[in-house]
């Protein structure tokens with residue numbers, strides 16, 4: 001498991017809010033202002049640092065921290081973000097920091113900041129009115145803080161973090177994933193459309209990168225009519241942290257109308273078409289083409305691999 005440390009500095013709360021959202025999505029994570037950095041932070045693997053931009057520079061406390069902890073940071077994988085009003089300036093400033101940190105900066109994030117004139121100190125008010133007039137902007141509050149942008153950036157970081165996992169060889173991982181899928185027969189299928197969500201426990205059968213589900217119908221189809229994007233969870237009961245086994249699948253669902261495919265699945269399940277025809281109601285077939293499997297198995301750790309593994313189909 002890769003542990004993430006989110007370190008930030010914030011004067012008026014925007015960078016703090018962004019750091020909070022990022023650490024929620026990147027968990028397992030710890031979020032600290034720089035003032036709380038301590039020995040406990042040494043063994044985190046992935047370090048995300050966030051700063052506001054003031055007068056064309058990163059926060060002075062962040063600048064000091066980067067100088068003081070240069071040696072420690074050399075050993076880490078890093079992502080940097082800022083909140084600011086002028087995105088191109090924010091990017092320039094972050095690139096300067098990146099140059100000083102050499103090769104281990106994996107991602108930069110320029111996020112919109114927030115400015116409430118009535119909350120500023122006398123000194124900041126003065127500095128800011130000078131900054132706004134230099135930029136040709138009116139001396140008034142601004143709100144460029146956008147939660148969707150922050151969530152998108154955090155999800156990108158999550159993918160980057162997954163690349164840092166100690167990976168099983170792909171052929172072995174595929175075997176592990178397929179064995180797990182074949183050893184189980186019940187999943188939770190999550191479908192959604194707009195504000196409507198549905199999690200449905202269902203029996204499935206796995207065959208070559210696809211899950212097949214027979215269903216009499218129900219609310220999940222209301223969502224599938226509009227969105228084929230699905231997520232599937234298959235897992236064992238929790239007995240302890242050293243025995244976790246479960247997967248989250250991302251895939252595309254199709255309601256199968258091809259008779260040959262339907263018949264093959266019925267055979268695969270050891271049933272006869274005559275039996276299906278004798279039923280008083282229709283049985284529909286859903287096929288889920290697997291795209292990505294996130295497999296959590298604590299036992300991988302004993303072999304020196306990350307307990308979390310990602311298989312892309």
Ligand SMILES: Cc1cc2nc3c(=O)[nH]c(=O)nc-3n(C[C@H](O)[C@H](O)[C@H](O)COP(=O)(O)O)c2cc1C
Pocket residue numbers: 009010011012013014015016052053054055056057083084085086087089090112113114115120123124125127128131
């Ligand atoms: C005194 C002052 C100077 C600022 N200077 C800049 C600047 O040079 N460039 C910029 O893009 N934003 C500038 N901003 C906007 C802040 O970067 C933005 O409001 C940020 O989100 C504040 O972060 P915080 O709420 O975490 O303190 C300035 C804001 C203040 C109050």
